[in-house]
Amino acid sequence: MADDEKNPAREIIADYAQTHFRYFRTAEGTVYAQRNGHPVARPIRSQGTTGSHRQELMVGMYRDGIGVFNGSALKEALDLIEALALSEDVxxxxxxxAPGFDGATWLDLGRDDGQSVRIHPTGWDILAPDPHEVCWRRTQLTGELPLPAKDTDGKGIDLLLRLCNFANAETECLAIAWLIGCLGPSVPVPAPFLTGPQGAGKSTGGRMLVRIVEGMSGDLRRAPKDEENLIAAVAAGWVTALDNLSHVTPDLSDAMCxxxxGAESVKRALFTDGDVFRVGYRRPLLLTGIDVGVIRPDLAERLLPLRLERxxxxxxEAELWAEYAEVLPVVLGSLLDLTVKVRAAEAETPTDLRMADFAHLCAQFDVATGLGALPAYRASLDDLNDxxxxxxxxAQTVLKHADTIAPGAAQRMTSTEWLHCLSRLYSGDDCRPLPKGWPTTGKVLSDRLKRLQPTLAARGVLVDTGRTSEGRYLEMTRLATSSPHEQKRML
Incomplete structure (x- = not known):
């Protein structure tokens, strides 16, 4: 009797799998399989249509003449492999x-041969990463990028800007800085919000920016109706682009923040009573729309308005995208060249902006290019505050009341007293009714003012809370110096 006939099928499968694949686990406990010498890893329990490990295992054994095995044998073998992999390194x-060794970062080109771009302090190269350095995970949203062109002399940036309809040079600087930020795995970047009149090419411009990182299959999508579907879409790709927004609900605003x-979603694992499934995510986000109405202050600090013109x-469409596909390798090569140059530049980190990492990137961009990305970023935030x-x-009523406070002086009252004061100021002598959504209690007012703190501070009005023996209070201080908005008007 042959040796293969003496061994159970599960042992034959397990031996073949451990010979041809490397198995490891992530910090969340998910076990992945990686073909020897190849950087792409697949979860062993995946049944996805992008090619599961079960499928590549079956195909490999069939082509190598090992045989074809039934589902029970495969399940038993994978159960054993999963149990063994839980003791492997994380x-x-x-x-x-992805981050790499020695300060390098990697960009997955989405190719079957695993070729990727390694961006290091002195340049960038195209090669397949060591599986112990980088493991790529791919989904249906992972498109293929062309091999970037070398020695472009920066002409790819000009080609890209010629195809887009950005309104001015400041907007162009911010768009390029955002693309450089997308190539950094540890740099949170604000979400570009492409605005402009009808027919300005906002959706087309958004696709062009996204496809530089996600490939020609990258596209815009409508905002999901619930947070769970939005998180699923975000976790499965790198850049998430939401098209034609006309209204941002409070829930969607919080989700985009x-x-x-960065945040983490925890759900109950399927077919379990007490186990959980964790999904951590922090991704570049892009939005398009003419006007989304009222913007909440916390979201405004995370936006990057990019205005387009007709x-x-x-x-x-055919002519435009044919030219885009033709120049994409040059665009990507020029972007990589500029990324290396910007990362090598030394600049101080602005300490007064919420997105400090992106502000530092803008400062490096200015040192490397001599342009004005950081002033443009500050101006865009000022416009968003408006x-x-x-x-x-x-907020308008608070600023109106602050004008009655002497510069450098402070005024302290309870939240209820502040509510009566601001309500009387809004109603005026004609006793006009309070608008819908106006705070109804001191607690609601206090919470609204906490959310408005950064916006009011940018206009020279500080709102603080505290407690004395008599109870809690709200204190409003008008800065002695003029606000950035007043300074801008004086120029």
């Missing part, structure tokens, strides 16, 4: 962008 898996700066000459104030009657 290693993370990455989608599209979490996407930009093109003077219209082109067909939008927040214009859409919030409470």
């Amino acid at each position: 290693q993370p898996v990455h989608i599209r962008v 979490c996407i930009v700066t 093109p003077r000459v219209r082109r067909t 939008d927040v104030i214009e859409g919030d009657l409470l």
